[in-house]
Amino acid sequence: MNYRSIDLSSWVKVGEGGNGITYENPAEPDILLKVNNARLNNLDTIRQEYDLSEAVAALGFPTPAMHEIVRVGENHGVIMERIQDKKSIFRICHDEPERIGEMARLFSSLARQLFSTPCNTDFFPSRKQTALDGLDQSSFVSKKHRATLRSFIEALPDSTGCVHGDFQPGNVILSGGKPYWIDLGRFAWGEPMFDIGHLYLSCVVYSKMKPAREIFHLTREQLLQFWDLFAKDFTGQEDHAEFDRQAARFAAADMVTRVHYAKPTFLENPFFRLQLGPLMKHF
Numbered sequence: 715m716n717y718r719s720i721d722l723s724s725w726v727k728v729g730e731g732g733n734g735i736t737y738e739n740p741a742e743p744d745i746l747l748k749v750n751n752a753r754l755n756n757l758d759t760i761r762q763e764y765d766l767s768e769a770v771a772a773l774g775f776p777t778p779a780m781h782e783i784v785r786v787g788e789n790h791g792v793i794m795e796r797i798q799d800k801k802s803i804f805r806i807c808h809d810e811p812e813r814i815g816e817m818a819r820l821f822s823s824l825a826r827q828l829f830s831t832p833c834n835t836d837f838f839p840s841r842k843q844t845a846l847d848g849l850d851q852s853s854f855v856s857k858k859h860r861a862t863l864r865s866f867i868e869a870l871p872d873s874t875g876c877v878h879g880d881f882q883p884g885n886v887i888l889s890g891g892k893p894y895w896i897d898l899g900r901f902a903w904g905e906p907m908f909d910i911g912h913l914y915l916s917c918v919v920y921s922k923m924k925p926a927r928e929i930f931h932l933t934r935e936q937l938l939q940f941w942d943l944f945a946k947d948f949t950g951q952e953d954h955a956e957f958d959r960q961a962a963r964f965a966a967a968d969m970v971t972r973v974h975y976a977k978p979t980f981l982e983n984p985f986f987r988l989q990l991g992p993l994m995k996h997f
Contacts, residue, residue: 719785720747720793733880733897738796745781749791757783759975760790763899767794769837770901773876775828776894797894803883807940808931818943821883824893825909825948833876833903841877841904842870845967848974854987855970859994866997867967873905879971881909882916883940884930900975908971910948911964917941918958919965919989959996966993 725737725747734750750760760783767780779795801809803817845867849860878885879900887894920926921937930937945954945961969990978986 717783717785717790720791722786733899744796745793746778746796747784747786747791747793749786749789757790759899760792763897764792766838766901767898769834770895770898773831773833775831775876776892777898778894778896797887797889800887800889800894803886803888804930804932805884806888807883807936811936814936814939815943817883818940819947820893821886822944822947824886825881825906828878828895829875829906829909831876833874835874835903838876839902840872841879841902841908841971842867842872844902844974845908845971848970848972851973851977852970852986854978854983854990856987859966859990862994862997863967863970866963870905874903875906877902877904877906877909879909879912881912882930905964907960907964908968910961911966911968913944914941914958914961915965915968917944918962919993962993962996966990966996969993 722737724741725739727735728738728746729736734748737747737749739745739747764780764783767777771777771779778797781793781795784791784793803821807814807817846864849855849863849867852860855863878895878898879902880897885895885897887896916926916930917937918941921930921932921934927934927937932940942954945957946952949957951957969986
């Protein structure tokens with residue numbers, strides 16, 4: 715299929731995250747162009763995210779409308795609806811730190827709504843199966859840890875609620891008080907704790923690293939504060955130590971799940987091996 719070509723010279727970069735870069739065109743203020751990072755910039759991945767976003771919207775979750783897939787040089791991108799005057803939850807926390815508690819409670823409420831929504835298991839992938847596929851492809855996992863993770867994942871119940879897959883507050887934007895879910899390429903059905911584990915990775919594990927803090931726009935202290943307030947609201951308990959231990963187990967499972975979507979580079983394998991070790995102590 716032939717796709718319309720986009721000349722980036724008329725576009726201005728307005729955002730950059732872990733998965734890609736977004737651009738705006740002053741001549742077309744109602745749209746954005748998203749171009750995935752190199753490892754995710756293949757037509758199959760972009761087509762999948764395009765189709766998943768449309769299916770998520772059909773479930774009733776507000777998300778920017780997808781307009782078309784386009785060529786950007788040798789790669790591809792997506793033209794999508796631009797939500798005016800929007801900010802991500804993490805950006806709001808950065809700009810107004812006094813609202814971190816409010817935003818953590820909002821994200822907790824959105825999580826409960828997400829996880830309680832029945833998912834189309836014929837269309838969306840199984841998070842449990844993608845975790846097992848990712849585990850098979852994860853060269854940074856030792857033989858002992860591989861056996862532990864396989865037993866853990868295989869024993870999980872087949873929950874059919876929705877999970878986001880890249881569940882962190884940078885992937886919810888607010889406009890006029892209305893929340894929109896974005897970056898839906900890993901949307902699936904399955905155990906909600908997979909998403910909780912991903913949030914734990916973002917706020918507790920990766921927050922030790924400067925590049926992650928720059929992506930999330932928050933300090934480590936603020937990310938830990940967000941996790942603490944989210945966990946208290948989500949569990950309804952002041953003491954969420956056991957919830958944290960379970961989140962750490964699913965963080966390990968989420969770490970191998972990501973390999974299903976993008977294999978680590980030669981330099982990233984030792985990084986993930988290093989991060990996985992402490993998480994496995996929670997089993």
